[in-house]
Amino acid sequence: MPDPSRQEAEAPPLTLAGALTGMRLTLPLVPGVVVFGTAFGAAAAQKGFDVWLTLSLSAFVFAGASQMVALELWREVWSWPTLLYLMMVTATINGRMVLMGAAIAPHVKAMPRGIRLLNFYVLVDANWLVATRYHADGGRDLGVILGAGAMLWGLWVLATIPGFLAGALVTDPRAFGLDLVMPVFFAVMLVPLWKGLAPAIPWIVAGAVALLTSVLVDGYAFIIVGALAGAAAGALRDG
Amino acid sequence: MAEGALSGILAGFFAHPAADYLAVAMMALATYLCRASGILFMSRLRITPPIDRALRALPGSIVVSTILPVAAQAGPSAILGLVAAVATMALVRFELAGVAAGLTAVSLARLAGL
Numbered sequence: 001m002p003d004p005s006r007q008e009a010e011a012p013p014l015t016l017a018g019a020l021t022g023m024r025l026t027l028p029l030v031p032g033v034v035v036f037g038t039a040f041g042a043a044a045a046q047k048g049f050d051v052w053l054t055l056s057l058s059a060f061v062f063a064g065a066s067q068m069v070a071l072e073l074w075r076e077v078w079s080w081p082t083l084l085y086l087m088m089v090t091a092t093i094n095g096r097m098v099l100m101g102a103a104i105a106p107h108v109k110a111m112p113r114g115i116r117l118l119n120f121y122v123l124v125d126a127n128w129l130v131a132t133r134y135h136a137d138g139g140r141d142l143g144v145i146l147g148a149g150a151m152l153w154g155l156w157v158l159a160t161i162p163g164f165l166a167g168a169l170v171t172d173p174r175a176f177g178l179d180l181v182m183p184v185f186f187a188v189m190l191v192p193l194w195k196g197l198a199p200a201i202p203w204i205v206a207g208a209v210a211l212l213t214s215v216l217v218d219g220y221a222f223i224i225v226g227a228l229a230g231a232a233a234g235a236l237r238d239g
Numbered sequence: 240m241a242e243g244a245l246s247g248i249l250a251g252f253f254a255h256p257a258a259d260y261l262a263v264a265m266m267a268l269a270t271y272l273c274r275a276s277g278i279l280f281m282s283r284l285r286i287t288p289p290i291d292r293a294l295r296a297l298p299g300s301i302v303v304s305t306i307l308p309v310a311a312q313a314g315p316s317a318i319l320g321l322v323a324a325v326a327t328m329a330l331v332r333f334e335l336a337g338v339a340a341g342l343t344a345v346s347l348a349r350l351a352g353l
Contacts, residue, residue, distance in 0.1 A: 032334035039338075053259050060267040065305070070266060078253040083265055091269040096301060099294050101277020109278060120274040177345030180317050183306040184341035187321045190306075191328040191337070193299045206300035207307040214308035222308050223301065230300020235293035 012110050018143025019150070022130060028149040029126045032189075033152055034159045036064045039181040041163025042170070046178065051164055057078050058160040062124065062153055066093040068182040069223070085219075092224045100128045104145065107135050111142055122149030201237065206230025315353045320345035 037058065044054040049071075057067050066089070073086050101123060108116055119142075127148035134144050170178060176186070194200065210226025217225075252258055308316040324328075324341030328334065 031279070035335050035338050051261070056260065057266070060263055061270050063270050065301075066270065067264065069305075070262075074259075076254070078258045078262060083262055086262055087265045090266045091273055093301065093305075094270045094273040096298055097270070097273040098277045098280055099297065101274055102280050103277070105278040117275070121271060123274045131268045135338075175346060175349060177316075177320060177342040177349070180309075180313060180320055180345050181338070181342065183309045183313075183317065184320055184324045184345070185334075185338055186302050186306045187324045187341065188328045188334050190299060190302050191325060191332075193302070199295070199312035200299065202296035203303040204301040206262045206296075207303040210304035211307050211311060214311070223304050226304025226307075227297060227301040230304065231293040231297045234296025234300070235289040235291055237296075 002120075010139040012107070012142050012155070014111065014115065014142040014146070016143065016147075018141030019147025020143075021141065022127065022134075022144035022146065022148035023151045025130045025134060025144065029130070029152075030155060033155055036185055037156045037159025038163035038166070039178075039185060040064055040067050041072055041160040041165075042167030042178060043163075043181060044160075045164045045167030046170070047074065049074075049164075051161070054160055054164050055157060058157045059153075061090070062122070062156060063090075063094050063097075064156070065186070066090045067111060069093055089223070090203055092227070095227075096125075097123060100125070102160060104128060104131060104135075108142065108145065119149065120152045121144050122146070124149065124152055126152055129188035136237070198237075202230040202233035205206060316345050316348035319348045319353070 008102060040058065041054060044057070057070065061067055061070075070086060073082075073084050073089060101120065104123070108119055111119060123145075127145050130148050131145035167178070170176065190203075205230055206226045209229035210222040213222040213225040264300075306321065310321050320341040321346035324337045327340035328337030
């Protein structure tokens with residue numbers, strides 16, 4: 001029986017057993033990740049991407065929603081403005097990761113620097129959620145978030161390949177609704193975020209502002225404008 | 240004329256497939272900075288209650304802002320698909336079933352000519 005006061009003073013452990021625990025805790029989220037990764041591969045094939053470019057996006061960016069949106073913004077011929085716009089939209093879609101990183105900071109700041117930088121590379125919604133629950137329950141092993149993240153990265157990159165192969169075979173994606181995989185998946189992800197009507201009022205504001213913006217302004221500015229309007233509505237809400 | 244030559248080379252590069260990898264690198268950099276900056280942000284930002292509420296409203300707001308305009312543009316088949324996906328997910332709490340139901344609804348709606 002370890003002395004709790006002494007344990008508190010020690011640096012939190014980072015073990016292989018912790019990494020395996022992280023992987024086990026992430027298993028329920030695996031079908032969603034595989035479906036989304038496969039959907040991205042299929043969508044990229046539909047857009048005429050080759051397999052290496054598709055795999056590079058999954059391996060280096062490793063952020064599904066921004067990869068999907070990037071497919072819409074991709075150019076035959078690039079320019080600095082279109083590249084910077086792609087970067088700005090990517091940062092906006094993945095801006096939630098700033099907040100996830102901030103929320104998990106009290107735990108991961110104890111990691112050795114090199115491992116911490118690696119850990120950020122595989123920080124996504126799924127392992128963030130798993131680690132947040134684990135640490136909230138009193139867990140201290142930093143292997144959990146890292147192991148879960150590493151597994152998710154491998155699954156994500158691997159899932160891209162069968163999706164790419166299947167997507168290249170489908171000649172009429174619209175007939176199967178494949179052009180709408182991204183919005184359908186996002187709608188599904190909204191369900192676990194639902195915590196009753198009152199916390200969802202900012203979402204309604206976000207949706208209305210995004211719709212209006214999409215009518216008035218070309219391009220994907222509606223995501224940024226709508227999301228910020230929703231956050232502002234959240235800030236102004238009582239309690 | 241050095242400037243002209245440089246912009247000529249750049250124009251050639253931007254049309255080359257290799258420029259796609261520059262785009263990947265820029266996306267990867269933007270995403271990594273988002274992931275790594277939270278810890279710096281945290282040590283500077285005081286989370287007041289309004290900021291906390293804004294942060295908590297952000298994920299759902301991003302999702303809704305992304306899908307609503309796309310659905311509105313794609314028409315009734317997309318709206319049916321989203322409704323089927325959300326309803327299925329709410330009932331069975333299984334992502335795969337939600338996505339499958341959504342895509343099936345879109346396919347059927349389009350088959351019916353919607």
